[in-house]
Amino acid sequence: MKELFLDGLSIAYGFAGMLCCMAYIPTIRDLYLHKIISANATTYLLWTITALITLLYSLFILPDMKFIVISIANFIFCSLILFLSIKTTKRQIEKKGSR
Numbered sequence: 594m595k596e597l598f599l600d601g602l603s604i605a606y607g608f609a610g611m612l613c614c615m616a617y618i619p620t621i622r623d624l625y626l627h628k629i630i631s632a633n634a635t636t637y638l639l640w641t642i643t644a645l646i647t648l649l650y651s652l653f654i655l656p657d658m659k660f661i662v663i664s665i666a667n668f669i670f671c672s673l674i675l676f677l678s679i680k681t682t683k684r685q686i687e688k689k690g691s692r
Contacts, residue, residue, distance in 0.1 A: 603659070610663030617670040624677035634682060637675040644668040 623631035644667045651657070651664040 607659055607663075610659070610666070614663075614666045614670055617674060620674055621670070621677065624674065624681050628681055628684065630678065630681050630685065632674050632678040634675060634678045637671055637678055641668070641671040641675050644671045 620632050623629040644664070648661075648664040648668045651661045
């Protein structure tokens with residue numbers, strides 16, 4: 594029974610990780626395609642730092658492949674949104690300044 598529970602939990606963790614990564618897509622789409630600032634850069638800076646710490650933890654302390662893959666994906670998505678948010682904000686500030 595315990596083994597079945599742990600197997601189910603492992604599968605659920607994998608799906609939850611994929612679902613979390615998919616949740617970043619609307620924000621990326623807003624920033625990249627529509628140039629809509631839909632992400633707070635300060636928040637994503639903090640989330641990117643914590644995602645980096647989690648990634649390092651997964652690589653050096655808890656070397657579980659599923660955890661590593663999800664940590665890498667989370668770090669990449671947070672970093673991408675941070676980059677796009679800063680770039681979009683900078684572009685809009687420059688646009689306002691040239692008027």
